[in-house]
Ligand code: 13P
């Protein structure tokens with residue numbers, strides 16, 4: 001049974017919302033316990049309603065790996081998340097991503113060859129006590145690169161714990177691919193900003209001097225999230241000027257100028273918990289993806305919850321997962337001809353698994 005990589009067939013595009021929802025429910029009922037549908041918090045409402053487990057990247061990786069009874073893992077999220085589920089799955093399981101074009105622009109900013117070349121350049125300088133750490137939002141090849149060199153994966157909810165684990169073993173951390181999560185974590189740990197150096201793969205020695213690299217505690221790859229870098233300091237100032245009671249809650253992928261003045265910072269799961277635990281009547285401007293903020297605002301009408309920026313901060317690749325391609329994926333499993341099955345090559349999987357296991361052990 002070989003996987004087919006197709007775009008959603010025409011007839012699915014003609015179904016109305018109610019038909020799509022009822023057919024998804026019927027396909028799920030038919031597959032029963034052999035299926036688990038995982039949904040990241042940035043998924044749209046008409047998809048997340050069908051998820052058996054919702055969560056941030058860490059929670060989905062951990063709980064997805066625990067559902068060993070499910071033959072099929074349908075991942076409503078982006079490609080790197082489905083790859084991680086494929087790396088952690090049991091041999092009898094398969095992972096399906098309803099749209100193979102649901103990628104991540106941040107993960108694409110760290111191509112394997114560039115990372116290998118950067119690591120080799122640092123080694124040529126004699127900097128050998130470096131721990132490579134990659135954000136979950138990276139390709140399986142970058143996870144394997146870290147695993148093979150003693151390093152680990154982290155998510156936005158455990159980045160600091162992984163940095164501490166890394167510093168217990170080596171002098172420096174080389175972090176991919178999110179400059180902002182790397183810097184925010186290092187500053188929260190008390191590392192002075194001048195000892196956090198950005199590696200720009202387009203420039204010789206990443207754009208830094210040999211001395212700067214030698215003195216660095218953390219070297220952060222020049223990558224970013226196209227959604228979270230839309231939040232700026234002036235949004236915080238505007239929101240507070242409009243409403244002095246407004247509290248600012250942001251994801252750690254936002255630039256440090258915003259994190260530095262925010263009232264709270266955390267992963268999507270932490271954002272949800274913080275708002276649920278907040279007193280009734282409190283006011284919040286939230287710096288993260290549009291769908292999650294809108295859903296939280298609707299779920300907690302006793303609190304004022306708005307998105308920090310007034311721009312449309314939507315993750316276009318998360319949005320690619322639609323009820324149409326979710327239904328198509330489920331139907332294809334029911335029919336015995338599954339589409340969009342994720343298969344990380346075995347050699348990559350071996351070392352990426354090591355890096356993911358290190359993360360799961362440290363957290
Ligand atoms: P978390 O859900 O782990 O906070 O990650 C956010 C994100 O950008 C996922 O792509």
Ligand code: SF4
Nearest residue numbers: 104105106225227315
């Ligand atoms: Fe990638 Fe940002 Fe979208 Fe997350 S929100 S999947 S980091 S582009």
